[in-house]
Every structure is written in C-alpha cells, then in structure tokens.
Amino acid sequence: MLDLKGYGPALIEGAFVTIELAFLSLALALFLGLIGAASKLSQNRVLRGGATVYTTLIRGVPDLVMMLLFYYGGQVAVNNLSDFIYDTYGVDFFFQFDPFIAGVLTIGLIFGAYMTETFRGAFLAVDEGQIEAAKAYGFTRWHTFRRIMIPQMMRHALPGLGNNWQVLLKTTALVSIIGLTDMVRVAEQAAKAERSPFLFFIPVALVYLLITAGSELFIKWLNKRANAGVIQGD
Amino acid sequence: MPEMIAEWLNQNEIFTATTLLHYWGGLVTTVQLVFLSLLLGLILAVPLAILRTVKNPFVSGPIWFYTYLFRGTPLLIQLYVIYYGIAQIEGIQDTFWWEIFRAAFYPALLAFTLNTAAYTTEILRGAIVATPQGEIEAAKAYGMSWLMRIRRIVLPSAARRAVQAYANEVIFMLHASAIASVVTIVDLTGAARDIYSRFYAPFDAFIAVALIYMVLTFALVYGFKRLEHRLLRHLRPVGG
Numbered sequence: 001m002l003d004l005k006g007y008g009p010a011l012i013e014g015a016f017v018t019i020e021l022a023f024l025s026l027a028l029a030l031f032l033g034l035i036g037a038a039s040k041l042s043q044n045r046v047l048r049g050g051a052t053v054y055t056t057l058i059r060g061v062p063d064l065v066m067m068l069l070f071y072y073g074g075q076v077a078v079n080n081l082s083d084f085i086y087d088t089y090g091v092d093f094f095f096q097f098d099p100f101i102a103g104v105l106t107i108g109l110i111f112g113a114y115m116t117e118t119f120r121g122a123f124l125a126v127d128e129g130q131i132e133a134a135k136a137y138g139f140t141r142w143h144t145f146r147r148i149m150i151p152q153m154m155r156h157a158l159p160g161l162g163n164n165w166q167v168l169l170k171t172t173a174l175v176s177i178i179g180l181t182d183m184v185r186v187a188e189q190a191a192k193a194e195r196s197p198f199l200f201f202i203p204v205a206l207v208y209l210l211i212t213a214g215s216e217l218f219i220k221w222l223n224k225r226a227n228a229g230v231i232q233g234d
Numbered sequence: 235m236p237e238m239i240a241e242w243l244n245q246n247e248i249f250t251a252t253t254l255l256h257y258w259g260g261l262v263t264t265v266q267l268v269f270l271s272l273l274l275g276l277i278l279a280v281p282l283a284i285l286r287t288v289k290n291p292f293v294s295g296p297i298w299f300y301t302y303l304f305r306g307t308p309l310l311i312q313l314y315v316i317y318y319g320i321a322q323i324e325g326i327q328d329t330f331w332w333e334i335f336r337a338a339f340y341p342a343l344l345a346f347t348l349n350t351a352a353y354t355t356e357i358l359r360g361a362i363v364a365t366p367q368g369e370i371e372a373a374k375a376y377g378m379s380w381l382m383r384i385r386r387i388v389l390p391s392a393a394r395r396a397v398q399a400y401a402n403e404v405i406f407m408l409h410a411s412a413i414a415s416v417v418t419i420v421d422l423t424g425a426a427r428d429i430y431s432r433f434y435a436p437f438d439a440f441i442a443v444a445l446i447y448m449v450l451t452f453a454l455v456y457g458f459k460r461l462e463h464r465l466l467r468h469l470r471p472v473g474g
Binding site for chain 2: 174198209
C-alpha cells in the first residue's frame with residue numbers, strides 16, 4: 001500500500017477543502033453569470049456597459065494577481081473599515097479576511113465572467129417564438145425569464161458550463177499560494193519536508209483527474225437529460 | 235514632459251525609479267518565459283498533433299495519455315513536480331544539467347512548455363481532423379505523398395482553423411505564467427509581490443501589475459485579430 005508517511009489524513013482533509021472551495025465558487029460564478037448575461041442582454045445601457053466592463057476587466061488580468069489583490073487588499077480594506085467604524089461609532093470589531101473567502105470571491109468573480117459569456121450565447125439561442133408565446137400568455141418578464149428562458153437555454157449552456165467547471169476546478173489549486181490548507185498545500189509541505197515530491201504530488205494529481213473524469217460523466221448525463229425530446233440531426 | 239515624469243516620481247512614495255525598474259525586470263522575465271514556452275510548445279505540438287491523428291493506437295495512445303494528464307491536472311502541480319522533482323533525480327547534481335536546472339527559470343520553462351504543448355496538440359488535432367475530405371482526396375489524386383499532403387494541404391488549412399483557439403491558449407499561458415512567482419522567479423507578479431511586502435501597499439502594487447497584464451493581453455488580442463483577418467481573407471464576404 002501507498003505509504004504517505006502520516007500525511008494521509010491531512011491530504012484527505014485537504015481534498016475536501018478543495019471540493020468545498022470549488023463548489024462554493026461554482027455557485028457564486030453561476031449566480032454572477034446569470035446576472036451578467038441578463039445585464040448584457042437588457043435594454044438598459046448602464047447595465048449593459050457594466051457587464052461589458054466586468055467581463056473585459058476579468059479577461060485581462062491573471063487569476064493569481066486578482067487573488068493576491070483580493071487577499072492582501074481585502075484585509076487592508078477590512079482594517080480600514082473597522083478603523084473607520086471605531087473612530088465614528090466607537091464600536092470595536094475585528095474581522096480576519098481568510099484565504100478561503102478570498103479564494104471563493106476571486107474564483108467566483110473570474111468564472112462569473114466566463115459564465116456570463118456562456119449564458120449570453122445560450123440565451124440568444126432560445127427560439128424567439130417561445131418568448132413571444134410567453135408574452136401572449138400574459139407572462140411577466142421575470143416569469144418568462146424563470147419559466148421559459150432558463151429551462152430552454154440550459155441545453156445550450158451545458159457544454160460551455162462543463163468546460164468552465166473543469167477549468168475552475170484546476171484554478172482552485174492557486175488558493176494554496178495564499179495559504180489555504182487545501183490538498184495542494186498539504187502535498188507541497190509534505191514534499192518539502194520528506195524530500196519526495198512524486199510521492200505526494202502524484203496522488204493529488206490523481207484526485208484532480210478523478211474529479212474531472214467524474215464530472216465529465218455527470219455532465220454527459222445532464223446533457224442527455226437536457227436534450228431529451230430534442231431530435232438531433234447529424 | 236520629462237520634468238513632469240520626474241516630478242511625479244519625486245512626489246510618489248511607491249512608484250519610484252527603483253520599483254519601476256523592478257517591474258521592468260519582471261516584465262522582461264515574464265515575456266521571456268511566456269514567449270519561449272509558447273515557441274517550444276508549438277514546435278513540440280505540431281508533430282504530436284499529426285501523430286495523434288494516426289490510426290495506430292500505439293502511436294496515438296501515448297500522446298492522448300500525455301495530453302489528458304497535462305490538461306487534467308493544475309499547472310501549479312506540474313510546476314511543483316518538475317521544480318522539486320528534478321533535484322531528486324539520482325546523480326543529477328554531478329552533471330552539467332544541474333547548472334541549468336538549479337535556478338527556477340528552467341524548471342518553470344519546462345513545466346510551461348509541456349503544459350502548453352499538451353493544449354496546443356489538442357487544438358491542432360481538432361483542426362487537422364476537421365480538414366475537408368475533398369481536399370485530401372484532391373491531394374491524393376495529384377499523387378502527393380503523405381508527407382507532402384501534410385505539409386502542403388493539411389497543415390496550412392488546419393492552421394487557419396486553429397488560430398482562434400490558439401490565441402486563447404496564448405493568453406491563457408500569459409496569465410498562467412503568474413504562478414512562476416511561487417517558485418522564487420521574479421516575474422511581473424513576483425515583482426508586484428516584492429513591492430507589496432516592501433511598502434505594505436496591496437492596491438498600488440497589484441493594481442499596477444494588473445494594468446500591465448491587461449495591456450499585454452489586449453495587445454495580444456489585437457495582434458491575433460489582425461492575423462486572423464489576414465489568414466481568413468478568402469472567407470470574408472465580398473465587400474465585407
């Protein structure tokens with residue numbers, strides 16, 4: 001059996017941190033992506049402009065730089081805020097901005113921009129007639145969005161969503177750089193201490209491969225469900 | 235103008251000539267690292283992509299495995315394995331290779347090259363597979379050999395189809411190169427981290443470097459748009 005020199009439990013715990021981080025970031029990214037796509041497609045120029053600035057800025061900056069900015073900058077911002085509150089209201093509060101929060105915020109924000117593009121394309125692919133029919137039935141705009149647009153665009157969004165998820169999962173490794181004890185960080189510390197990088201990094205790499213392979217199957221299944229009733233040409 | 239810059243530099247506590255030079259050094263390192271890894275990755279990827287489309291599973295199988303491995307795991311892990319792993323190779327410290335790999339630059343270059351080669355191989359493979367059958371049949375009818383077909387017909391037409399996806403890969407690589415700062419390389423991000431810790435000024439240090447990356451990114455996007463425009467000239471609608 002594989003001898004992990006006592007680091008086994010820490011690695012497993014780290015793997016769960018990675019998974020938790022990935023899922024929370026995904027939830028934030030999906031939420032931001034829906035809002036972003038809705039803004040990009042709206043009639044309101046301010047919303048459209050805001051969403052365009054958001055996606056353009058995110059695409060220009062490396063994820064690690066943004067993470068460092070959020071982590072170190074976030075702490076400074078929180079400290080300034082608590083100083084300000086102390087000076088004006090006399091309330092003393094301290095908040096430690098931890099790497100997990102910084103990681104979720106950064107990854108969610110970055111992938112929110114990618115999701116925006118995915119969802120935007122998918123919304124555009126929904127048949128115009130469906131929306132007209134909803135209008136004819138007297139649906140409100142929110143109702144049309146929730147009942148007609150979202151279920152029908154999912155089938156177009158799924159392939160892009162799947163790709164984004166795979167990239168997101170790999171991006172979570174970066175959070176180890178700002179000090180989160182995920183499996184990459186545990187493996188790095190163990191590899192340094194025991195001077196055996198292969199022993200610790202190869203199992204971690206395998207966990208990533210396992211998760212990607214598993215989600216590939218899951219997305220295939222979702223795709224099949226979302227496309228039920230669609231006659232596919234070749 | 236020069237006086238204005240001098241004045242600005244004098245008033246500014248953080249962006250002094252020293253820190254600007256530090257950023258400049260980081261920029262040079264980042265550009266070197268990204269350019270070299272992309273170049274070497276592309277040189278590796280062209281033959282790999284061609285062999286990946288070969289029917290024989292003993293040829294295409296190992297290449298599939300390589301690309302699957304490098305695309306399925308985080309680049310950070312690949313960097314760590316190569317950076318920490320090379321020192322563990324038995325007896326390497328006695329050979330001349332140690333002189334090369336002792337510094338962090340070459341292990342990082344190796345990791346980035348292998349990573350981008352894997353992605354580029356898959357991009358090119360997709361483009362090669364999509365070659366219209368008629369073009370290949372026509373080449374065969376002209377009596378072209380396999381090698382000539384690849385060189386004259388398949389690769390030029392695949393390159394046109396691949397350029398858009400490859401542009402994304404180039405930008406991905408530029409952004410991914412930021413992790414080089416983790417293994418002690420002072421690239422752009424590394425310079426920003428130094429400046430952050432010297433002045434404890436996260437916003438100044440990281441927003442400045444984010445702007446530099448943004449300029450690089452948009453320059454690349456523009457460059458590739460021009461290239462695409464040129465390469466796909468024959469597909470543009472008349473008068474478009």
